[in-house]
Amino acid sequence: MLVYIVSFPIILWFMVYMILRKIMPKSINSFKLACDTGVLLWFYACGVLLEAIVGTEVFLLFLAICCAIFPINAIWQRIRYEEVLFTKMFVHGWRLLFLLLVPTHAILFAIGVAREMIR
Template structure:
């Protein structure tokens, strides 16, 4: 099961989306909910891939980068002269994590495949 979570989080994410779409009436709310839940899936997959590539536990580094998104988002809201609302900052930061982790997973997956082919 671990191999599937690390290798194919998009497939698992899509299956959860299709299941929730049958249950929930509005597809927009379903997409937001699945994206929010998908952050946990992609974070775990990226941490495992990163650990297998560098062969040491560096999940703390990924966690630090992900945690840095929240204050950067607050600073960005302040620069745009918006009031910093912590609930809004958390929701936007969480969704930015989704947008950060999905391409990071694809890059780490490609690097892992290339490393495996070289060795």
């Protein structure tokens, strides 16, 4: 199961989306909730792939980089608007993390496959 989580989080994300779509009446809400849960899938998958490529444990560094998105988003929200709503800031940061982790996973996966083919 670990190999599938690391290699194919999109399949698990799609399964979560399909389950939520059957449960929830509005498909947009199920998509948002699937994206929110998908952050956990892609965060774990990117962390494992990064450790496999680098060869050392860099999970805490990866966690720190991902956590830095939230204060950067707060500063950006403060620049754009007068008032910062922390609930909106957290949701925006969480969804921005989703948008950053999906291509990061694709890049790390391609690097890992290319590296194994070279060996």
